[in-house]
Every structure is written in structure tokens, then in C-alpha cells.
Amino acid sequence: MPYIKRYQALKKSRVAVSAVVTAMLTLMWVEFSDMLLCAYGWIERWLVIPVGISISLITIAFWIAFTSLFGRIYCSSICPLGTFQDIAAGLGRASRRRPQGDYRYSRPLNSLRYISLAITAICWIMSIAIVPALIEPDHMYSAFIINAVKPVWGHLNNVIARIGVATGWWSVTYVAGISVSALAVALSAVSMLTVGTLAWFNGRTFCNTVCPVGTILGCVSRQALWRIDIDTDLCINCGKCEEACKASCIDLRDHVADSSRCVNCFNCLTVCPNDAIFYRPTRKQLSLPMMQRIDASKIGATTQAATDAEYRCSVPGSRQHKSSYNTTQPDETIS
Numbered sequence: 001m002p003y004i005k006r007y008q009a010l011k012k013s014r015v016a017v018s019a020v021v022t023a024m025l026t027l028m029w030v031e032f033s034d035m036l037l038c039a040y041g042w043i044e045r046w047l048v049i050p051v052g053i054s055i056s057l058i059t060i061a062f063w064i065a066f067t068s069l070f071g072r073i074y075c076s077s078i079c080p081l082g083t084f085q086d087i088a089a090g091l092g093r094a095s096r097r098r099p100q101g102d103y104r105y106s107r108p109l110n111s112l113r114y115i116s117l118a119i120t121a122i123c124w125i126m127s128i129a130i131v132p133a134l135i136e137p138d139h140m141y142s143a144f145i146i147n148a149v150k151p152v153w154g155h156l157n158n159v160i161a162r163i164g165v166a167t168g169w170w171s172v173t174y175v176a177g178i179s180v181s182a183l184a185v186a187l188s189a190v191s192m193l194t195v196g197t198l199a200w201f202n203g204r205t206f207c208n209t210v211c212p213v214g215t216i217l218g219c220v221s222r223q224a225l226w227r228i229d230i231d232t233d234l235c236i237n238c239g240k241c242e243e244a245c246k247a248s249c250i251d252l253r254d255h256v257a258d259s260s261r262c263v264n265c266f267n268c269l270t271v272c273p274n275d276a277i278f279y280r281p282t283r284k285q286l287s288l289p290m291m292q293r294i295d296a297s298k299i300g301a302t303t304q305a306a307t308d309a310e311y312r313c314s315v316p317g318s319r320q321h322k323s324s325y326n327t328t329q330p331d332e333t334i335s
Contacts, residue, residue: 007269022083029145071224075263081137085199092200120212144188154178203246218260228257234276241268
């Protein structure tokens with residue numbers, strides 16, 4: 001079976017898991033009763049930094065071990081903010097006439113990633129919750145649902161309840177005590193709008209430049225056992241994988257994918273026309289590169305030196321010119 005078909009099933013499974021997990025978390029955070037909390041509360045405990053629950057070292061250790069084996073599956077399948085970015089990125093590409101040139105390889109901004117991680121860690125230690133709530137993905141998404149979406153749903157619920165009472169067609173329980181801080185709503189809306197705008201144009205930019213969880217898992221996935229591998233013997237440099245990579249981590253010049261930024265969306269696996277990209281623990285790359293990059297200044301210096309040597313050999317009377325003639329005497333005399 002061609003690899004591209006096999007990876008289609010893998011990608012569809014990843015999309016299905018991310019959709020189900022995000023829907024369950026959203027319903028749990030938007031509801032006013034404890035019914036869904038009792039049913040779906042276990043999902044929240046498996047987030048890297050659980051919302052409203054003390055940080056579990058067991059959960060963190062599990063995801064670090066899982067990431068060291070399979071890469072950043074958490075970012076593509078479990079993180080609700082990641083699913084939100086995928087939706088925004090998909091809508092953005094669909095709105096443009098020629099989205100093929102949207103995604104291309106970019107160098108990692110490691111300095112920005114580590115600075116963001118350091119600031120988040122310091123704020124956690126000093127119990128400053130505002131900064132982690134604005135850049136930590138699970139808290140950012142849950143804050144937006146609780147502060148912006150939940151009140152709207154509560155008022156809509158009450159409107160439906162009043163219509164049911166007036167018409168006698170249905171009975172819906174009223175929701176009381178719907179109140180939220182205007183500042184909280186504004187901060188949540190601005191943060192989500194910023195992340196959504198970045199995803200609309202550039203895909204997973206937030207995950208690979210600001211997100212502290214993405215930085216931690218990226219450091220682990222750098223040496224993951226299973227990761228994206230490009231077969232240099234099969235690659236035809238068509239560029240389709242690079243155009244499909246919303247993490248901008250595929251470098252076709254060197255035929256490598258930056259595992260620290262790859263979020264394991266598996267988009268590249270399903271677009272390669274020559275089955276040259278794999279998700280596997282083995283590596284299939286040339287031991288010696290067919291083409292090597294040479295510094296342009298060195299090329300110019302080497303060319304100039306060769307030209308000067310050729311000129312000296314062509315000048316009569318020079319040492320190089322004399323040595324260019326054959327001065328060896330023949331062994332036999334011609335009579």
C-alpha cells in the first residue's frame with residue numbers, strides 16, 4: 001500500500017482526536033452545571049498544565065516521555081489552542097486565491113522561545129498568574145471560553161428559556177449569576193485574536209515562538225525516536241511538503257525537518273507525490289551530501305588565485321614559465 005494512503009489514515013485519526021478533545025473541553029468549560037465536569041473532568045487532568053488543578057508531576061512526566069518517543073503529538077492532538085489555530089489557519093488559506101505560497105521554511109527564533117519560557121517560569125514561581133494566563137495555551141483557551149463565550153451562552157440560554165415559558169413549547173432552566181470582568185473579557189479576546197491572526201496568515205507561529213509548553217516539548221522532541229524523515233534519494237524538490245507545513249520547519253535545501261518545531265500534523269506526509277517523506281524511527285539520508293554550500297568569498301579568492309597562477313606561467317622568463325617546459329634529455333641519440 002502506498003505510504004501516502006497509509007498516512008492519510010494517520011492524519012484523519014489525528015484530526016478526529018483533536019476535534020473530540022477540544023469539543024469536550026469546550027463544553028465542559030462553557031456549561032453552568034457540573035454534569036459535564038463529572039463526565040469529562042478526567043481530560044482536563046491530562047493537560048500539560050491543568051486548568052484549575054494543581055500541576056501533576058505524573059502528567060508532565062508522561063508527556064515528556066511520550067514526546068521523546070513520538071514527537072509533539074500533544075500540540076497537534078490534545079492542546080485545544082492548537083486546534084483553534086488549525087481552524088484559523090484552514091479558514092485563512094481557504095479565503096486566499098493562491099494559498100500555495102503561504103507556508104515556507106523559516107529559521108527558528110530560539111532566543112524568543114527561551115525568553116518566553118523563562119518569563120513564564122519566573123511568573124509561576126512568583127505566583128504572578130496574569131502572564132501565564134496570557135501565553136500558556138491551555139489557560140489562554142479556557143480563559144477565553146469562560147470569560148467571553150460562557151456569559152454569551154448563559155444569556156442565550158435565558159432567552160431560550162423565556163421563549164419556552166411564553167409559548168409553552170419547552171422548559172429550560174434559567175441561569176443566574178452571569179457576571180464577568182470587562183478587563184478579563186478584553187484580555188482574553190485580545191490574546192485569542194492575536195493568536196488567531198498569526199495562525200490565519202502563518203500557521204503555528206505562536207506554538208514555535210511564544211508558547212512555553214511548545215518550547216519545553218520542542219526541546220524534548222528534538223531527539224524524538226519517531227519523527228518526520230525525508231528520503232533524499234526519492235525527494236524531487238517539488239516543494240509541496242514545505243507549502244503544507246504550517247510549522248515552517250521543513251528545509252528542502254538540506255532535506256530535513258526541524259523536529260523541535262514540528263507539531264506532528266502529518267500534512268506533509270499526505271501531499272508528497274513521490275512517497276519521499278516518512279514518519280518512522282529510522283533515518284534514510286545520504287551519508288555524504290551531493291551538494292555542499294561554499295562561501296562565496298572563498299570561491300572568489302580561489303578563482304583569483306588560479307587566474308594569477310595561469311598568468312605567471314604564460315609570462316616568458318618567469319620561473320613558472322621555465323618549469324612548464326620539458327627539460328629532460330632523451331635517453332637515446334638519433335643518428
